[in-house]
Amino acid sequence: xxxxxxxxxxxxxxxxxxxxxxxxxxxxxxxxxxxxxxxxxxxxxxxxxxxxxxxxxxxxxxxxxxxxxxxxxxxxxxxxxxxxxxxxxxxxxxxxxxxxxxxxxxxxxxxxxxxxxxxxxxxxxxxxxxxxxxxxxxxxxxxxxxxxxxxxxxxxxxxxxxxxxxxxxx
Numbered sequence: 001x002x003x004x005x006x007x008x009x010x011x012x013x014x015x016x017x018x019x020x021x022x023x024x025x026x027x028x029x030x031x032x033x034x035x036x037x038x039x040x041x042x043x044x045x046x047x048x049x050x051x052x053x054x055x056x057x058x059x060x061x062x063x064x065x066x067x068x069x070x071x072x073x074x075x076x077x078x079x080x081x082x083x084x085x086x087x088x089x090x091x092x093x094x095x096x097x098x099x100x101x102x103x104x105x106x107x108x109x110x111x112x113x114x115x116x117x118x119x120x121x122x123x124x125x126x127x128x129x130x131x132x133x134x135x136x137x138x139x140x141x142x143x144x145x146x147x148x149x150x151x152x153x154x155x156x157x158x159x160x161x162x163x164x165x166x167x168x169x170x
């Protein structure tokens with residue numbers, strides 16, 4: 001394997017490790033569920049830890065993620081000329097609870113119209129809303145699904161993630 005392919009393989013394996021570790025930390029913290037046992041998760045972490053040491057060439061490696069929280073409405077948004085497309089919905093958050101679905105098109109938030117030929121203006125308006133919203137704020141959202149227009153109130157929430165300090169050694 002040449003050096004470029006080796007480095008690419010290493011980056012992929014490290015990224016996979018971090019993703020798996022994050023998923024496992026969420027499972028162990030009870031934030032997500034799966035049909036696996038704690039022993040299954042511990043076995044997977046052990047395997048990934050050995051892979052990390054092999055890839056980095058170190059005898060010891062520490063992964064640390066501080067606890068964090070972020071404000072969110074629970075949807076992935078994509079600004080288009082016909083409004084803001086919902087490209088994903090986070091389960092158990094306001095948009096899903098209020099009956100919104102992926103593919104719905106937001107046409108207004110708090111009476112601000114997002115049907116605009118200039119998507120840069122719409123993006124700037126959306127960015128202003130997102131950067132100033134606080135947990136507990138209620139966003140008045142008007143959206144379209146097919147030919148029907150509906151209006152719902154979406155609560156802005158704060159989601160927290162516990163931190164971790166994970167030390168791997170031979």
